[in-house]
Amino acid sequence: MEVFGNYIDGKIDKEGEETTLLSPIDGSEFGKLYLADEEKTREAIDSAETAFRKWSRSTLKQRQEILSKLLGLVEEKADRYAWLESANTGRTIRQSTFMDVTIAIEHIRYFATTKEFVESREIEHPEYPGTKGIVQYRPMGVVGGVAPWNVPLLMAVWKIMPALLTGNTVVLKPSHYTPATAFELAKDLSSAGLPPGVLNVVTGEGSVVGTTLSKSEKIRALSFTGSTSTGKRVSREAGGTLKKMLMELGGKSPNIVLNDADVDKTAKGVLFGIFLHAGQLCESGSRLLVQEDMKDKLLNRIKFYMERMKSGNPLNMETDIGAITTMEQRNKIEALYNKGLDEGAKVYFSHALSSSVPEKGFYFPPTVLSEVSNAMEIAQEEIFGPVLTVTDFSSDEDAAEIANNSKYGLAAGVWSANTKRATNLADLIDSGTVWINDYHMISAAAPRGGFKESGIGRELGLDGIMEYTQTRHLFFGSDENALGEIARGIVVADQD
Numbered sequence: 001m002e003v004f005g006n007y008i009d010g011k012i013d014k015e016g017e018e019t020t021l022l023s024p025i026d027g028s029e030f031g032k033l034y035l036a037d038e039e040k041t042r043e044a045i046d047s048a049e050t051a052f053r054k055w056s057r058s059t060l061k062q063r064q065e066i067l068s069k070l071l072g073l074v075e076e077k078a079d080r081y082a083w084l085e086s087a088n089t090g091r092t093i094r095q096s097t098f099m100d101v102t103i104a105i106e107h108i109r110y111f112a113t114t115k116e117f118v119e120s121r122e123i124e125h126p127e128y129p130g131t132k133g134i135v136q137y138r139p140m141g142v143v144g145g146v147a148p149w150n151v152p153l154l155m156a157v158w159k160i161m162p163a164l165l166t167g168n169t170v171v172l173k174p175s176h177y178t179p180a181t182a183f184e185l186a187k188d189l190s191s192a193g194l195p196p197g198v199l200n201v202v203t204g205e206g207s208v209v210g211t212t213l214s215k216s217e218k219i220r221a222l223s224f225t226g227s228t229s230t231g232k233r234v235s236r237e238a239g240g241t242l243k244k245m246l247m248e249l250g251g252k253s254p255n256i257v258l259n260d261a262d263v264d265k266t267a268k269g270v271l272f273g274i275f276l277h278a279g280q281l282c283e284s285g286s287r288l289l290v291q292e293d294m295k296d297k298l299l300n301r302i303k304f305y306m307e308r309m310k311s312g313n314p315l316n317m318e319t320d321i322g323a324i325t326t327m328e329q330r331n332k333i334e335a336l337y338n339k340g341l342d343e344g345a346k347v348y349f350s351h352a353l354s355s356s357v358p359e360k361g362f363y364f365p366p367t368v369l370s371e372v373s374n375a376m377e378i379a380q381e382e383i384f385g386p387v388l389t390v391t392d393f394s395s396d397e398d399a400a401e402i403a404n405n406s407k408y409g410l411a412a413g414v415w416s417a418n419t420k421r422a423t424n425l426a427d428l429i430d431s432g433t434v435w436i437n438d439y440h441m442i443s444a445a446a447p448r449g450g451f452k453e454s455g456i457g458r459e460l461g462l463d464g465i466m467e468y469t470q471t472r473h474l475f476f477g478s479d480e481n482a483l484g485e486i487a488r489g490i491v492v493a494d495q496d
């Protein structure tokens with residue numbers, strides 16, 4: 001059994017309340033976890049504050065050298081990371097291997113090697129000839145990170161790497177349901193040469209560890225990923241401290257299929273959009289919006305592929321359908337699904353789970369619900385599970401209107417053979433990402449985040465890196481600066 005202790009000041013701390021981590025795959029005991037309390041969280045914050053003095057003076061090159069060493073370690077241990085991620089979250093081992101770990105490696109590589117981020121740039125001041133300016137991008141200080149349970153490894157990479165790259169120190173709180181790979185990453189960063197205290201990983205209840213981070217005056221920026229309702233609570237709790245807040249929140253993303261799309265490719269894309277990690281992704285394409293005259297063709301093809309999907313143990317490379325990470329989440333999916341049926345939705349197709357699915361695991365059959373109107377709760381609220389709703393539309397403008405009729409604005413997909421038509425539609429959609437003829441392709445170089453109640457701020461890319469900096473302006477005066485001379489004369493009269 002795996003045992004996880006909090007990582008504070010470079011040491012693994014195995015003290016505190018013990019809890020058991022259940023495997024979503026078969027309900028067995030996957031690991032033992034020591035929960036942090038308020039005091040341990042404060043210790044982690046203090047350690048990060050002390051470490052900041054030296055780390056903030058390290059060079060960008062030194063920091064990228066450590067991230068490069070980490071890259072080598074994660075590449076060597078890719079199988080261990082994939083197993084930990086699947087065993088803890090119930091996602092298929094195929095997904096962990098070919099998406100989560102592969103992308104994590106590529107994203108670590110980006111932060112370890114990017115030349116996009118520069119620590120300063122020179123400017124001219126048009127009003128003051130002869131003077132020079134330097135704009136510096138300085139770290140914020142101690143950065144807090146709060147992560148949800150659904151994408152633990154990538155979340156840890158996205159919250160830790162840009163903050164360290166820019167010279168901040170970090171206290172990360174992974175979800176206490178899925179902390180395994182974040183702790184593994186902390187150990188590997190230590191082996192890569194990261195000084196003690198620069199990264200601390202503490203986990204426990206959000207109302208204990210998370211609140212301590214958001215209320216701490218010592219934390220200068222908080223990067224929160226989770227549901228919109230928790231995000232609002234965190235904003236309120238952190239509000240009095242005037243820290244910078246980055247919010248990556250919920251979504252109810254439309255996947256829009258126009259009548260000229262390639263049916264086969266689009267059906268695969270729609271299934272990938274919703275059933276990757278059994279629909280437990282913030283940007284899951286959970287609302288299929290399909291043009292009326294395309295609907296039957298597309299749904300037939302979707303059914304064709306769903307009939308062939310393999311359910312079974314997620315640790316088996318052949319399995320297509322993963323588990324639901326917690327029993328609570330499984331029950332929430334079922335409750336919303338039942339509500340949808342009460343509201344008038346119809347089951348178009350449901351993939352019955354095979355007998356090879358482990359008996360005591362947490363699973364929900366992948367399901368397509370048709371005759372869903374956008375006003376129904378299942379079209380407005382995150383189901384966060386393998387349930388796709390289908391709504392049809394008549395024109396492209398109609399599609400945009402339905403897509404935007406949501407409090408969320410995280411991501412969207414548009415499928416069409418006509419790039420111009422797809423781009424025009426994408427321009428009308430209020431969301432932070434629009435994939436055209438693709439889905440779930442997250443690039444380290446591209447900022448991701450939400451419009452409306454899906455978030456504030458961006459993660460990844462240069463925009464995401466800059467979020468962890470604050471600017472300082474250095475002004476170098478000059479004798480050539482006639483306006484400066486006049487300005488000083490306003491207060492100090494010439495004595496000649």
Ligand code: NAD
Pocket residue numbers: 146147148149150151173174175176204205206207209210211214225226227228229230231233234237248249250251281282283382384410450454455
């Ligand atoms: P959640 O909001 O319940 O919890 C998120 C994190 O916040 C957890 O670590 C939790 O312990 C912590 N938390 C809870 N109360 C807190 C408090 N008062 N103060 C500080 N922290 C607190 O979300 P979840 O169920 O873990 O994750 C699923 C949600 O995350 C979905 O809504 C999903 O859309 C969202 N999500 C968004 C993104 C994105 O990039 N936009 C990515 C992944 C998940």
